[in-house]
Amino acid sequence: xxxxxxxxxxxxxxxxxxxxxxxxxxxxxxxxxxxxxxxxxxxxxxxxxxxxxxxxxxxxxxxxxxxxxxxxxxxxxxxxxxxxxxxxxxxxxxxxxxxxxxxxxxxxxxxxxxxxxxxxxxxxxxxx
Numbered sequence: 001x002x003x004x005x006x007x008x009x010x011x012x013x014x015x016x017x018x019x020x021x022x023x024x025x026x027x028x029x030x031x032x033x034x035x036x037x038x039x040x041x042x043x044x045x046x047x048x049x050x051x052x053x054x055x056x057x058x059x060x061x062x063x064x065x066x067x068x069x070x071x072x073x074x075x076x077x078x079x080x081x082x083x084x085x086x087x088x089x090x091x092x093x094x095x096x097x098x099x100x101x102x103x104x105x106x107x108x109x110x111x112x113x114x115x116x117x118x119x120x121x122x123x124x125x126x127x128x
Contacts, residue, residue, distance in 0.1 A: 046113040053109045060102045067095040 036044040071091035078084040
């Protein structure tokens with residue numbers, strides 16, 4: 001049973017490891033905070049909101065994939081056990097609902113930042 005769990009984790013993580021190097025362009029070392037020093041304004045606040053949402057999505061995607069994999073593993077190994085099937089369905093529903101809310105929050109932040117930011121900052125956000 002332990003080896004099956006290790007195999008499941010390895011299969012779940014391997015796509016992220018294989019495609020991690022496929023990112024185009026250099027990685028921005030700036031982090032979440034915009035580089036504005038003491039002259040921060042509303043545009044920098046919107047850039048911060050966009051950076052935070054982008055960070056949350058980058059964390060949520062692998063976690064959702066792992067949770068979906070775990071729920072699928074529980075569903076496949078249920079062998080007719082109704083409580084385990086119900087538990088797997090609950091995991092599927094909760095993860096899908098949470099991921100939907102995260103994507104909806106990203107859409108709201110993206111629409112607000114693209115509407116309220118000045119034009120020179122819009123090109124910065126779209127290039128990241």
